[in-house]
Amino acid sequence: MTDVAHAAPEAHHHAPAPPRRGIKRLTGPGFLRAAWMAPLFWALGTGLVLFFRWLGHYEPTADWTVITVVGFLTTAPIGFLAGIGAFDYWLYYIAGRPTRVDDHASHGAFSWRDYFKVNTDHKVIGVQYLVTTFFFFTVGGGLAMLFRAELANPDMQYVDTQTFNGLVSEHAALMIFLFIIPAFAGLANFAVPLMLGAPDMAFPRLNALSYWLLPVAGLMFLAAFLAPGGAFATGWTSYAPLASEQPLGQVFFNMGVQWAGASSIMTALNFLVTIITMRAPGMTFWRMPLLVWANFTTSLLVVIATPFIAGSQFFVMFDRVMHTNFFHVAEGGYVLGYQHIFWFYSHPAVYIMMLPGFGIISEVMAVFSRKPIFGYRLMALSLMGILVLGFSVWAHHMFVAGLAPWLRVPMMVTSMIIAVPTGIKIFSWLATMWEGKLHFRTPMLFALGFISMFVLGGLSGIFLASVPIDIAASDTYFIVAHIHYVLFGGSVFTIFAGIYYWFPKMTGRMYSERLGKLHFWLTFIGFNGTFFPMHWIGLQGMPRRVADYSAEFGNWNLVISMFSFLLGASTIVFFYNVIVSWHRGPIAPSNPWRAMTLEWQVTSPPPVFNFDEIPQVVGGPYEYGVPGAKHAVLRGGAATVHEEEVVH
């Protein structure tokens, strides 16, 4: 990140506190303090473990599993967070000192260094989120490249089965918990307060904390590779009882999910409060941009559902660490309980991974079709519909799991009904394009790619929702195909669309349209080549999560691997485009897309506090083509509403 990344400090803005000198640098918030606080807290945690185990006459006193869970995976991270200063303000408060008038010293970014500090500016946090999540996307994808290489031929080549399962599990864990979910949170972090006409999120410090939990969770997942016995290898679903019998690496997943989950709960809570209490005057719910609606519904899902995966991971972990019997049949445990609790989160989670994308596409569609969103209210309501239905379908992941037979048909019906609200969205987008003035900029290409690919993924979902078909298809590569059509063709395409769409606003620079389009086409081709054949090799008899498969599928897998490398390479184009444009792309006008929503009515990048004065909202967000229509009027020194010349 370079210093063009954010507005130069305004005269009246408090400069950040002067850098500390000498020993003070060890006591002031920052990585130096974290460097000694993390080990200190580790020692505290470990000490507690030893003390209590000694007290209770447990054998052995130094049980490394327990020490890992408490010392390495719980207290050390807390020490790290305390070290970088995530808690400072609250500690002042707790200590009962009169809380300092907040001087916003930790607000805004004036040099790349500020991105590596605890920062309370939602725009900085948004960028921190995106950079971090794309780092983990690269790692997760890199792992996919590795196991695709192993899968290029039948039989075993490079890795043994345990390592292979480890790669697959890490791949999925990183992609879901450290890419898709937080990447959406990052985009929303940047855009939502601006769109609402708010100066920041409701709880800026909580916002900063929830970001810093991510690196913790991510490194925890990766650290599992160093654990004796290798990384967790039970898939991202980590089913009991297998998960409580696996090598130590498993607990890195159990705990990593806790940190990532805590992060997304905090963010969701923050979004909800911001959206409910900080809308600009005139911004009624029926005037909110659909991205805001999408994050509103998503946040509800997160707040309600996420505790369930927390629970499920605690249970499997306790079964290992504390020898409890949640899932030990011999001791009266009940194995299927895990799957019910896990999927009660993880099905809603798939909508957590899709609804924000729906929001992004709505923004892009309206702007690049130069038309109002077709059926705005129904678009918002269908989100709510999906939210409600999403809680009534979890058992469709358990059709072959020995589920109570009477539960299958109801769950099949609800699963299929979700096609209706989703269909409403798809058709409304198509109608939005109808007779529009389509500008095929990169975000629009990804939006179209998304619609076509997600429809395919959704339709394969309908196949799976049909119990008899799922009985044949479950746990085969057909599932893998479905996963990637909805998660890559769906979520990832929308994330790319969003990144390109808000890139000028975030960085103040334009990306290269040419490279953007190249990136799209490479991805589109690589993606379909990789994942489409998986449908039939799965149905024909290739199970998922196997390092070694029967020779008949050799050729198709070779093709798949080849395309997957193309897909991987395509992302290199993306990274090149982003990095180069960020350094020396042409300066972006404040409203290159001639969009109506509020974030485009301020400079690119926006001023540190977004608006000099809170704008007054006077109309809907998508009134394109309506003569003289305005979404909002801005007083004060914000950029004027009329459009500048677009930079090509």
Next chain:
Amino acid sequence: MRRGSIVRITIYGVLAGIAASLVAVLVPWLPTSASEEMDRIEFAFWFTTVICIGVFSVVAAAIIYSILNFRVQPEDESDGPPIHGHTGLEIVWTAIPAVLVTAIAIVSAIVLARNDDAGPNPIRIAVTAQQFAWKFEYPGDKKVVSGELVLPVDKPVKLTLHSLDVIHSFWVPEFGQKSDAVPGVETTLVITPTKKGKYRVICTELCGLGHSTMRAPVRVVDQATYEKFLADKAGAGAPDETSGKSIFTAAGCSGCHAFAPAGSDAEVGPKLDNVDPRGRPVDEFLRESIENPNAFVEPGFQPDVMPSTYAKTLTGKQLDALVQYLVDGQKGS
């Protein structure tokens, strides 16, 4: 909307439909069915496919048409017509998908009901899964156990699945049916084989490092051969008798090891026809390898794949018999 455009968009739709249909018929999507259940599943599959091709064609047509017709002219900064919605349309595209999915749901529910019903008196076979081997117990007064699943053609079979350790999943692609074997829960599966031949049980639930190797042979034969198979087994004696051969198949060894006398050709574990005892007495080495497989791990194979439970699950007599059987089977040296 003008007539011309209606014609054009229909053409795009038809073309998309044809393209999709070609993909659907030219690619062999499903394995060749070998059971009545799979036949019904295929019906549900194609029923859904037709509907989904329809849906896909509509979406594709709309996208193609928009791309071709509504692309903005260069330098055109104007906006499109401010259409905010159309209640009629919205009702249509709420209702039609609702109807379509309901149709799919009804068909699926019927197929499911028929596939779950085993008829009056099916053959009941108990399946036991364990890391990483399958075991099949056949009905009859003499307890016949085997590592191979042999089924008579055209007879409904009801499998009851159990697991000794973690969750496994029983799947024979050609039979369509699949069910997890869950510790502490008894699950069932109905199969009515229709084609004689050799198939394979594939474990489809990740169950540890041997998951990808957890397979078992399946044979669908005519009634006579089936009864003969049972008789031979019974004759050869149940595993509690001291017949190494029957133990070898019963305990699932044959599921992983090639061993000529047992006629097994599995490749998960090393061939046992001429084991290299690493300079120790063969019987001693064999016994150790069975009781504690990780004591010596054959190069080229992974530890922990072979169950280490045999010392417990097999009686001393059975172990002696098994080792003797293997020793006798050794070629050369």
Next chain:
Amino acid sequence: MSAHADAPHHGPPIANQSSRIDASVLGMFLFIASEAMLFGAFFTAYFFVRVVNPDAQPWPLPPFHLPVFVAGVNTTILVTSSFTMHWALQSIKRGNRNGLKAGLVLTLLMGLAFLLTQMLEYARIGFNPGDGAFGTIFFGLTGLHGAHVFIGLTLLSVATVRAFRGHFTPEHHHGVEIPGIYWHFVDVMWIVVYATIYLL
């Protein structure tokens, strides 16, 4: 942010209050919703182990017994502490500092009493989390709740410290109100846990 009301160009503009409900109160309610779901996950586990499981164990698992009476006394302690908490809040709203302090201290003490009793109970109860799914669920739910009591106490002690430093006024007393809401939640949760674990 209210600190900047006087100087508009001195930091962010004052955000528009678009809802009658106060941000931090709403935040606490949402947090509680999430917490309730966490309990929900544990209760689901309880439900599966005790109800769904085809071969569910007897409850409590013989030969063990649950100290229903002691726990009942403990319950009354916790419930009472909800009233003292309420009293504390009402007092500060009426500007009665001493009422606030007294109420908070009492609540704090009763919370501590509850926690100590529970620890003694753990020490004396004679079975541990490993004793059947019954022991697991018992310690799981009571332990989860205990942890929440602990969090509640921490929040309360902060409020107490600040109360004694005279921070709260009839206008500004979020520092009391919000921990209070959480405390009431913890109490209600306990009633549910007590009913399902000890009585049912």
